[in-house]
Amino acid sequence: MVTNVSSFGRSGLFDWVVQRVSAVILASYTLCILSTLLLNPDMTYPEWQLVFDSFSMRFFTLLTLLAILAHGWIGMWTISTDYLTTRMMGGKGTVLRIGFQLLCIGLTLLYLVWGIDILWGN
Amino acid sequence: MFLFNFGANVKDNRPVNLDFTTFKLPLPAITSILHRISGAILFFGIAGLLYLLDTSLGSPEGFASVTEWLGNPIVKLVIWAGVAALLYHLIAGVKHLIMDLGIGETLSGGVLGAKIVIVLAVLSIVVAGIWIW
């Protein structure tokens, strides 16, 4: 198998599939949250807490966090390898790209841990 | 060898024209770059959303302060910008997925798809603005 210009999953095709599966999860969650907020404009604190108290909502939110992890990383990796290159940036291209990618990995892991802490921490 | 590949071994010797000043951007190219820009905004915007979720779920006081922030005109503007990026990325992303299924993969189909994306995005973003204010 060719793994030359590989990335998240060591193969472009795998990344492509992950990007699409995660996109569907993210789209569903977006519609779910937006409609919850639209249908309940004057929510109170106990009501809001109840929304995230149910197992299904916690599960969905965790699934979405995982989707963000994969989708965001693949997306930002793609962007970084398009612009933060030695061709576009000169000699500093490689350093810039790796620095940016480390920042993105760090942020995305922070999101996951923070999200789990929000859902189960208190 | 590495768990993550940082793209360092992308071959450098292929012919390429990345001179932005000689580009003419057709409509589908514009909707595509906007999809990329909105994706990057969302990636960093998640931090703000998690902060709001954390604060609003943490305590009744936190919930009250989030409600209060959301009444602030500048916060409303930022939220609107974020929602706009989300709606745009969502609509253009769904169009992307539809094209991946092989629908509309022609030159005219691409232009029509881009027009539909623009119309739906503008409409939904305006509606979101009305909803926020």
Ligand code: HEM
């Ligand atoms: C709301 C539902 C979403 C849908 C339907 C969606 C859809 C997509 C699709 C299909 C792509 C692939 C584009 C390509 O292969 O060229 C993509 C790219 C991307 N997405 Fe999303 N996405 C969603 C949410 C998000 C979120 C929440 C983030 C932020 C973490 C995000 C960040 C990105 C980034 C950075 C890219 C790369 C853009 C590029 O390569 O040009 N997306 N999205």
